[in-house]
């Protein structure tokens with residue numbers, strides 16, 4: 001079976017969606033073979049509605065950007081040009097279209113986990129892929145540490161049914177974690193790397 005995180009040849013069928021996040025209106029083109037074709041995912045919405053927007057500044061990475069909801073939201077609301085990465089080329093093509101549609105500038109590029117990421121960020125924000133399995137999930141979440149500046153923050157959303165508590169426990173060797181909000185089973189988590197120096 002083809003999954004949204006592969007580049008397998010799934011017939012394209014673009015769809016126009018729209019949503020309001022924190023009083024800002026967005027138009028997003030979605031497609032088959034890309035996460036949450038129906039439009040803004042509830043977990044992603046929960047993350048964006050609860051992230052500490054006032055604090056967000058500097059260099060931002062949207063990891064696993066899909067059609068672009070997180071990065072485009074940050075670009076529009078914070079006037080930041082975020083880096084946005086995904087392994088899925090169709091998703092990246094949608095990010096180009098969606099950034100134009102929402103009149104924002106972003107820097108989107110292909111990356112398998114952090115393979116093409118050379119910068120360090122003030123914020124890494126993600127609704128991480130779960131179906132990729134634990135090994136890759138932890139490469140993403142623990143690996144984020146290496147791509148954060150001193151005092152940088154990783155923000156992510158994960159569902160209780162996807163093992164939120166286990167993930168929090170596992171990450172606690174690497175980060176100081178705060179569950180900022182629980183929303184219908186979705187945990188919104190802020191993680192600050194533990195400084196071992």
Ligand SMILES: C[S@@+](CC[C@H](N)C(=O)[O-])C[C@H]1O[C@@H](n2cnc3c(N)ncnc32)[C@H](O)[C@@H]1O
Nearest residue numbers: 005035044064065066086087088112113127129
């Ligand atoms: C849960 S989706 C979130 C998409 C988008 N951020 C949103 O909230 O709608 C996770 C994303 O991670 C991407 N992904 C999966 N494996 C990846 C990898 N190895 N490297 C980079 N991105 C990956 C998928 O293609 C997918 O777009």
